Amino acid sequence: MAMFALALDLPEDFFADTIDRHISRLRVRNYPAPTVPPKPGQLRAGAHCDYGSLTILRTKDKPGGLQVMNTEGEWRDVPIVPDCFIVNIGELMARWTNDTWKATLHRVVNPPQEKAAISRRLSLIFFHNPNYDAPVAALPRTVRPGEAPKYPPTTSGEHLRAQFVRTQVAPAA
C-alpha cells in the first residue's frame, strides 16, 4: 500500500492508518481435475472482482487457469511466471481512485478435455482488506472539478459485508 500511495503521488504513509488493523483473509483453493466434461459455459471460478484493496496470488501453472479482462473487453490468460506473484487491484482501490485504477475482472476457466487429467490446481490467495472502519472515498485529485465521484463513500467493512451478502448463495429449500 506504500507503493500504491507513491504511485498516486501521495505521501508513502498515506494509507498507514487505514491498514494498521487490517481485516485481510488468506484463502486456499483446490481445483480438482474434472472427471466429467464441463457444461457449456461452466467455469472453475466465475467472473468477479475482488472486494478489498489488493490481492496477492500464488498459483500453479496448470491447464484451465486464470484469465483477466483487458481494456478491450477480451479475456486474456495470465502467464504464471516462476517465483512471481500475481497482484490484482480490488474494488476498494478502484473506489479510492474513482476508477482511475480499475478493479481487475478475472475468472478461472476449465481445462481442455484432453488435458483434464493433469489439471489439478491449487491457489493461495491473500486478500488485503483495510481496517473494518477505514473510510474509503474518492481521493480529491481523482475527481474532475464539477463532477461527482462515481461511488458514494463507504468503509472497508461495510463494502465487504455488502458484497458478501450480495453474493451469498441461498441455502437449498
Ligand SMILES: O=C(O)CCC(=O)C(=O)O
Ligand atoms: O485461483 C485463482 O487463480 C483465482 C481465485 C480467485 O479469483 C479468488 O479466490 O478470488
Ligand SMILES: [Fe+2]
Ligand atoms: Fe478473485
